[in-house]
Amino acid sequence: MTKSIKLSNIEISNSKKLSLIAGLNVLEDDQQTFEVAEKLKNIIESQGNAFIFKASFDKANRSSIDSYRGPGLDKGLETFKELKKNGYKLITDVHEINQVEKISEVVDIIQIPAFLCRQTDLIKEACQVGKPLNIKKGQFLSPDQMKNIIDKCNSFGNDQIMLCERGTSFGYDNLVVDMLGMSKLKSFHHPIIFDVTHSLQLPGKGGTSASGRGEQAEDLAKSGVSLGIAGLFIEVHPNPKKALCDGPSATPLDQFESLLQKVNAVDEAVKNS
Secondary structure, X not given: OOOOEEEOOEEEOOOOOOEEEEEEEEOOOHHHHHHHHHHHHHHHHHOOOEEEXXXXXXXXXXXXXXXXXXXXXXXXXXXXXHHHHOOOOEEEEOOOHHHHHHHHOOOOEEEEOHHHOOOHXXXXXXXXXXXXXXXXXXXXXXXXXXXXXXXXXXXXXXXXXXXXXXXXXXXOOOEEOOHHHHHHHHOOOOOEEEEHHHHOEEOOOOOOOOEEOHHHHHHHHHHHHOOOOOEEEEEEEOOHHHOOOOHXXXXXXXXXXXXXXXXHHHHHHHHOO
């Protein structure tokens, strides 16, 4: 039986209407964060989708020492608390064990980054705070190997797991999405989230940063949704060319509403067939 994740009035499930994990790659400034969150909320909820706002407080895995990482844990917590006061459901990623408990007091879902998905101690700590987890499949893992991560979570007493596809390494500086592999992930009976944005990355192609193919977000999103999945993960930006991190893979905010309308049409066709 396929599992689901419940957050008060939200149910995230492969059989339910598509949920959206959407937001910013990383916190840049509060004004931008609150404006983007409000615009996304209005767009997503007007189309009947569940919305969880995403932003990172620290991008620890950077190409260069000069890359922008974010405001850090303390400032990030302040921003998340303000968003929480305004009724937003929140998700963010953790990179170190000592971040987990503090983050769990504010967010609704904890995200495990792809490069850390096999870090047993991090998984253990995240499981033990009792929050649902969005675990990104490492670019280096086959879908079958995610079963070992599910077993780890179960051994630590947490089966509130979403499995997130974010692309697979294909030679140097390139990622591809294996749609058959995503179908394999569904066979584990957990909600499947498709991270469209990071699947569009071209790691290292920018020299000291990743490049990307943000203009192809709609194509990839519609393809993933055609499999009948629980949700999409999409990062937006008001001006991707000026984004401080991963701008080339971000979806321009003013194009998001049109994209969502199109993927919803696919989702409805698949789930009502």
